[in-house]
Amino acid sequence: GDSVTQMEGPVTLSEEAFLTINCTYTATGYPSLFWYVQYPGEGLQLLLKATKADDKGSNKGFEATYRKETTSFHLEKGSVQVSDSAVYFCASRGRSNYKLTFGKGTLLTVNP
Amino acid sequence: EPEVTQTPSHQVTQMGQEVILRCVPISNHLYFYWYRQILGQKVEFLVSFYNNEISEKSEIFDDQFSVERPDGSNFTLKIRSTKLEDSAMYFCASTAQTDQNEKLFFGSGTQLSVL
Numbered sequence: 001g002d003s004v005t006q007m008e009g010p011v012t013l014s015e016e017a018f019l020t021i022n023c024t025y026t027a028t029g030y031p032s033l034f035w036y037v038q039y040p041g042e043g044l045q046l047l048l049k050a051t052k053a054d055d056k057g058s059n060k061g062f063e064a065t066y067r068k069e070t071t072s073f074h075l076e077k078g079s080v081q082v083s084d085s086a087v088y089f090c091a092s093r094g095r096s097n098y099k100l101t102f103g104k105g106t107l108l109t110v111n112p
Numbered sequence: 113e114p115e116v117t118q119t120p121s122h123q124v125t126q127m128g129q130e131v132i133l134r135c136v137p138i139s140n141h142l143y144f145y146w147y148r149q150i151l152g153q154k155v156e157f158l159v160s161f162y163n164n165e166i167s168e169k170s171e172i173f174d175d176q177f178s179v180e181r182p183d184g185s186n187f188t189l190k191i192r193s194t195k196l197e198d199s200a201m202y203f204c205a206s207t208a209q210t211d212q213n214e215k216l217f218f219g220s221g222t223q224l225s226v227l
Contacts, residue, residue, distance in 0.1 A: 004154075034215070043116065043218035044155075044203065089155060099145070099168060100216060102155035 002027040006090045006103035013080055013110050021075040021106045023064075023090035031092040033057075033066055033073040034100065038087045047075075047088070080110045114138045118204050118219035125194055125226055133189045133222045135204030144187045145205040145216065146179065148172075155203070161187065194226045 007022040025031065032051045036044040048057030053068035062077045073090060090103040117136040125131050137144050146158040159169040161179050178190045187206075191198055201223050205216040 036218075041220065043118075043220040044205075044216075045218070046215040049215065091155075099157040099160060099170075100147075101157070102147075104152075104154045105149075 002031065002092055002094060002101045004090050004092050004101050004103040006088075007106055008104070009106040009108070011106060011108045013108070015082055015110055015112055016079045017110075019075070019077040019080045019084075019108065021088055021090075021108070023073045023075065023103060024071050025073065025090075025092045025101075026071065027092055027094055027101075029094055030068075031094045033064070034091040034093065035062070035064055035073070035075050036089040036091060036102075038089065038105070040086070044089060080108070082110045082112055084108060085110045114217070116204055116206055116217050116219035118202075118222050120222060121220065122223045123225070125224070127196055127226055128193050131191050131194055131224065133191075133202050133204075133224070135187045135189070135219055136185055137187055137204065137206030138208075138217055139185070141206035141208050141217070143167075143207045143209070144179075144181070145207075146189045147203045147205065147218075148200040149203070150197075150200040158189075191224075194224075196226050199224055199226045 003026045034049045035047040037047045038044050048059040050057040050066035056065045064073050064075045087105045089105045091100045119134045144161045149155045159173045160167045176192050180188050201221045203221045204219045207216050
């Protein structure tokens with residue numbers, strides 16, 4: 001079945017540091033790929049998505065590119081802020097089912 | 113932005129007791145989901161629900177689990193006889209359609225602790 005593997009956390013960075021959270025997927029066909037974020041005390045929110053190979057999703061300074069050749073969807077941000085501290089989830093969704101398949105989540109803490 | 117609401121935020125129960133987790137999806141959404149996350153593990157799909165019936169369920173969703181949409185607004189998850197291993201954060205989600213690219217709207221979760 002489909003699966004998503006993302007970088008184990010926690011990740012601790014200083015403000016303005018560069019962020020990469022790795023994510024790889026296995027799926028039949030061509031899934032859509034997502035990054036969700038969960039801020040403390042809140043639900044999961046969609047951060048960005050990409051629906052086909054070589055698509056780049058971007059939002060709030062975060063980017064991720066759908067790489068079919070490496071089955072990856074790594075999340076990057078050039079300069080993190082304290083307000084980016086949250087848990088980040090990589091997820092995939094295939095054509096023929098209703099569900100999202102999630103990774104374990106990566107806790108990011110950004111210190112001033 | 114519209115929100116999915118879950119109550120309670122925390123639920124503590126004794127093993128063997130029944131619990132009902134409640135969710136109010138976004139009002140014009142038609143597809144509803146429950147996911148859970150055991151501490152330190154992946155967010156796992158439990159069940160999807162559409163048109164008053166289950167459309168898909170995982171292996172986790174055994175006979176101890178049931179879902180219901182008792183009225184036009186609530187969507188509930190019932191666990192008939194809780195086990196220690198049911199302790200997890202339970203997330204409700206909804207969406208207007210099941211297009212592959214459509215995002216799900218999630219609630220903030222109910223933390224269930226089974227003692």
